[in-house]
Amino acid sequence: MGVFFIYFCAIAMQKRLLFDSELLQITISRLCQQLIENHGDFKETVILGLQPRGTLLAQRLVARLEEIIGTNISIGFLDTTFYRDDFRRRDEPIQANKTDIPFLIEDRNVVLVDDVLFTGRSVRAALDALNAFGRPAKVELLILVDRLYTRHVPVEATYVGRQVNTIDSQKVLVEWSETNKKDNVWLINREE
Amino acid sequence: MSHLKTKHLLGIKNLNKEDILLIFQTADNFKEVINRPIKKVPSLRDVTIANIFFENSTRTKLSFELAEKRLSADVINFSASGSSVKKGETLLDTVNNILAMKVDIVVIRHSSPGAPHFLANHIDAIIVNAGDGTHEHPTQALLDTYSIREKCGEVNGKKVVILGDILHSRVALSNIFALQTLGAEVMVCGPATLLPKHVGELGVLVENDVRAALEWCDIANVLRIQLERQEMRYFPSLREYSKFFGINRELLDSLKKEIIIMHPGPINRGVEITSDVADSDHSIILQQVENGVAIRMAVLYLLAGRVD
Numbered sequence: 001m002g003v004f005f006i007y008f009c010a011i012a013m014q015k016r017l018l019f020d021s022e023l024l025q026i027t028i029s030r031l032c033q034q035l036i037e038n039h040g041d042f043k044e045t046v047i048l049g050l051q052p053r054g055t056l057l058a059q060r061l062v063a064r065l066e067e068i069i070g071t072n073i074s075i076g077f078l079d080t081t082f083y084r085d086d087f088r089r090r091d092e093p094i095q096a097n098k099t100d101i102p103f104l105i106e107d108r109n110v111v112l113v114d115d116v117l118f119t120g121r122s123v124r125a126a127l128d129a130l131n132a133f134g135r136p137a138k139v140e141l142l143i144l145v146d147r148l149y150t151r152h153v154p155v156e157a158t159y160v161g162r163q164v165n166t167i168d169s170q171k172v173l174v175e176w177s178e179t180n181k182k183d184n185v186w187l188i189n190r191e192e
Numbered sequence: 193m194s195h196l197k198t199k200h201l202l203g204i205k206n207l208n209k210e211d212i213l214l215i216f217q218t219a220d221n222f223k224e225v226i227n228r229p230i231k232k233v234p235s236l237r238d239v240t241i242a243n244i245f246f247e248n249s250t251r252t253k254l255s256f257e258l259a260e261k262r263l264s265a266d267v268i269n270f271s272a273s274g275s276s277v278k279k280g281e282t283l284l285d286t287v288n289n290i291l292a293m294k295v296d297i298v299v300i301r302h303s304s305p306g307a308p309h310f311l312a313n314h315i316d317a318i319i320v321n322a323g324d325g326t327h328e329h330p331t332q333a334l335l336d337t338y339s340i341r342e343k344c345g346e347v348n349g350k351k352v353v354i355l356g357d358i359l360h361s362r363v364a365l366s367n368i369f370a371l372q373t374l375g376a377e378v379m380v381c382g383p384a385t386l387l388p389k390h391v392g393e394l395g396v397l398v399e400n401d402v403r404a405a406l407e408w409c410d411i412a413n414v415l416r417i418q419l420e421r422q423e424m425r426y427f428p429s430l431r432e433y434s435k436f437f438g439i440n441r442e443l444l445d446s447l448k449k450e451i452i453i454m455h456p457g458p459i460n461r462g463v464e465i466t467s468d469v470a471d472s473d474h475s476i477i478l479q480q481v482e483n484g485v486a487i488r489m490a491v492l493y494l495l496a497g498r499v500d
Contacts, residue, residue, distance in 0.1 A: 088238070095217070095218075099224055132225075133229060
C-alpha cells in the first residue's frame, strides 16, 4: 500500500514540500526539547554538525537551545571525508571540508547532527572520525529527515525531525535561508 | 574540481594554478588532522607505497614516510646503499622487482635528472618525484609556497629571492615554477659562478649583490651550498662565501624592513646563514618542515584517488 502511494506521489508531482519555514522552526524547537530532556544543562554534552550539510542545522539547534536554557553550548563541525569507505572507488577524490572541534570529547556526550539520513554510510564514517578526538561517553544522532528503508548499514537516529518513505531515485533537498532565500525542505523526483 | 590534471607528480612544470591551489586546500585539511590527538586517517589503507631513495635524504624521506603512515598506507623503504643496485642492477629492473610486490605508488629520489619521468613512461604505477638530480623537487616547492601563503596570506604579488647555489639546486627550479604560477615575482641571487648561464630566460631577475636582493624582497629562500654536487671550485673558500653571501643578523638589522627567512634544509650553520638568523622570529624553517608532512599527505591523497 505504502509503495503504491509513493509511486503515485512520484508520478503526480516532481517536487513535494516536506518542511516550510514555519514547520521547520516548530520541528527544531521540538527537537531541542527532546535534547534537553536527555541532556539537561548540556554541561557534559557537545553538538557536532556533520560537514557539509549538517552544520547549519547544528547552528540553528544550538542557537535555539541557548535561547531556551540560557547558557553557552559547545558546538563543533566534523568532516568525515578521510574516513569514507568509498574513497578510490569514485572517479575523483572528494574535496574535504573543515573540521573544527575546539574541545575534547573524551568522556562527554556527543550529539551528531545531520540533515538527511539515507544510506547511513556517512554516519558510520563519522563514528570512525570521532575516535580521533577521544572516547566519548555516549554518541547520539539527530536527523532532520529520516529516509526509511534505504539503509546500507545498521544506523538509526536517536532524534528525528520527520520520517519519510522514499525510493532510491528520489532526493531530499534542504534549503536554508542562510544560503538560499528561504527555509524549505523538498522531496524531489529525479530522472532515472 | 577536485582532482589533479596529472597522473604523476613529476615536477611543478606539469601543474597548473588550479592543481596547486587544490593541493593547498587539501593540505589545509591535513594540517588540521596532524594537529589532532590522534593524527591518523584511514584514507589510503588499501594502498602500498614504495619509497625508493637512490640519494641521501633525511627530511624528505622522513616527511614522506610520516605522511604515508598518517594516511594509513603500507610503506616499504628502499635505499640504494646496501641494495642490489651496488651489484649492477638497472633502475628499471630494481623498480620492476619492487612493483612485482604489488606497489601502487613509487616515491623516488635519484641523482639523475629525469629518472622519475623515465619510470613514469615505463612502469604502471603512480610516480612521485622526491628530487631528481639538479632538476626538480616538486613537493619542496609546494611546501615552500604553502608556507609563504600561510605566513603572508597569499603568494600573489610577493617578492621572493632565492639565494645561494642556484646552479646545483632542484629546489630553486621547482620554486621558480611554483612561485611564478602563483603570481609571485622571483629573483635569484648568488655568486656568478653558481647562477646558471641563461637563468634570466625563466623570467626571473638576476642579482649578484645580497644586500640589494634583500632590500628588494619580502621573502628570502636561502639555499645550501651543495658541495656534494660541485665537481670543481666555484668560489675560493666557504669563509669567503659566508662573508659575501651569508645572511647574518647585522645584515638583516641594517635593512629598512623585516623580511621572512626560509631554508629547505639541511642548514650549513655559519655558511649560508648564521645560527641567530636561522633560529630567529624571522625564520619559518620549522614551519616549513611541519607543512611538508601536510603537503605530502595532500599530494598522495589526491594522486591515489585515481588508482583503479
